[in-house]
Amino acid sequence: MKKLQETLSRIGALDEAAIDSAQAHLDNLTKPPGSLGVLEEIVKKIAGITGEPKPHLPKKTCILMAGDHGVVEDGVSAYPQEVTPQMVLNFLRGGAAMNVLARHAGAELVVVDIGVAADLPDHPLLKSSKIAYGTANFTKGPAMSREQAVSALEAGIAITEECLAAGSGLLGTGEMGIGNTTPSTAIIAAYKGGDVGAVCGRGTGIDNDRMKLKIKAVQTALSVNNPDLNDPLDVLSKVGGFEIAGMAGVMLASAAARKPVLIDGFISGAAAVIAAKLCPQAREYMLASHLSEEPGHRVILELLGLRPFLHMNLRLGEGTGSALAMTMIDAALKIVHEMATFGEAGVSTKE
Numbered sequence: 331m332k333k334l335q336e337t338l339s340r341i342g343a344l345d346e347a348a349i350d351s352a353q354a355h356l357d358n359l360t361k362p363p364g365s366l367g368v369l370e371e372i373v374k375k376i377a378g379i380t381g382e383p384k385p386h387l388p389k390k391t392c393i394l395m396a397g398d399h400g401v402v403e404d405g406v407s408a409y410p411q412e413v414t415p416q417m418v419l420n421f422l423r424g425g426a427a428m429n430v431l432a433r434h435a436g437a438e439l440v441v442v443d444i445g446v447a448a449d450l451p452d453h454p455l456l457k458s459s460k461i462a463y464g465t466a467n468f469t470k471g472p473a474m475s476r477e478q479a480v481s482a483l484e485a486g487i488a489i490t491e492e493c494l495a496a497g498s499g500l501l502g503t504g505e506m507g508i509g510n511t512t513p514s515t516a517i518i519a520a521y522k523g524g525d526v527g528a529v530c531g532r533g534t535g536i537d538n539d540r541m542k543l544k545i546k547a548v549q550t551a552l553s554v555n556n557p558d559l560n561d562p563l564d565v566l567s568k569v570g571g572f573e574i575a576g577m578a579g580v581m582l583a584s585a586a587a588r589k590p591v592l593i594d595g596f597i598s599g600a601a602a603v604i605a606a607k608l609c610p611q612a613r614e615y616m617l618a619s620h621l622s623e624e625p626g627h628r629v630i631l632e633l634l635g636l637r638p639f640l641h642m643n644l645r646l647g648e649g650t651g652s653a654l655a656m657t658m659i660d661a662a663l664k665i666v667h668e669m670a671t672f673g674e675a676g677v678s679t680k681e
Contacts, residue, residue: 333484334579334608340586341611344378351383358671362680368639372617372662379590379615380499384666388499388589390437390656392649393489393580394421394428395505395573397445398464400473401551402509406544408534411464414508415448421506422453427646428504431653435660437502439649442489444482445507445572459485461572465513468551472568473513479567479575486579494587501584502592502619502656503601504649505573508534511624514600516548516569518626520557521603521633529626531596531645562607570604577601582608585615590659592652595622595644599630606634619655620644 352374357363376385396418402411420426421441432439442457443450447464461482465473511533519526526548555568578601584591593602593616606613613634620640639655672679
């Protein structure tokens, strides 16, 4: 708990002077003011986060948290739980979509076992921070203890601090865990209120019968556990997941270190909501990579007050949206370093 509290205490406000300086430079480039749209917004936000009016291209790292969920025994997923460790091995071999897109973005991929319900072999690319062999079935009681929730958050903080110490300056979040859209739905349904079905999506492509089971599981979990919405740790421990907690830790550690962090899709977004509830200021350090096909993701972005960069009908997870958005951030930062000003180009300014 000490590490978590210390991290939260270091999260401060954005650097408004750096934002103003970035705006002035953008307005002096050879283009009409604001004409590069979201690219200019990215520059200003990263300037405010880092305190650099002309932010440099950072080393990029995607942190992928893997964990399992006891609720899969209720039939909420189209895939069996053994797919989680199988996919972790696929990540380690470099064969998953996330590997392809991380390579495309020039990003390092860090894979973390934070709660896989199986023993994984030692591998130089795998970091083991296992809290437990998956969460408990939250339709019967809390998914994890409060102490486990804190441990998972602090594991995410520790992994992030390792990456930052190795030179990373832009973090992306991703996950793997069969059934993990179900606890994500429970978190969002708890904070949003109303009909669970309105924020419940089909995840890996479940049919109507499994969809009914998923909605029922979330409704039961919320009823059985009655999470305290004024206590984010209570919500996380009762209806969350280890990889959700780990990603929230990544986001908090990034904010504490004044580094930008990318939200991926629905599950990563649920982690972002937990992080923002633990420290509202942490939202200022988050960038929304895309809008997922999951209906609850739009609700998440509304809760966070963030606008997504991309609209590409993605629903894979793993951090794929984060990796794609990294290429946009590269483009935005190249604008401030490589584009000529009116004076340098000998171009007349607006009358």
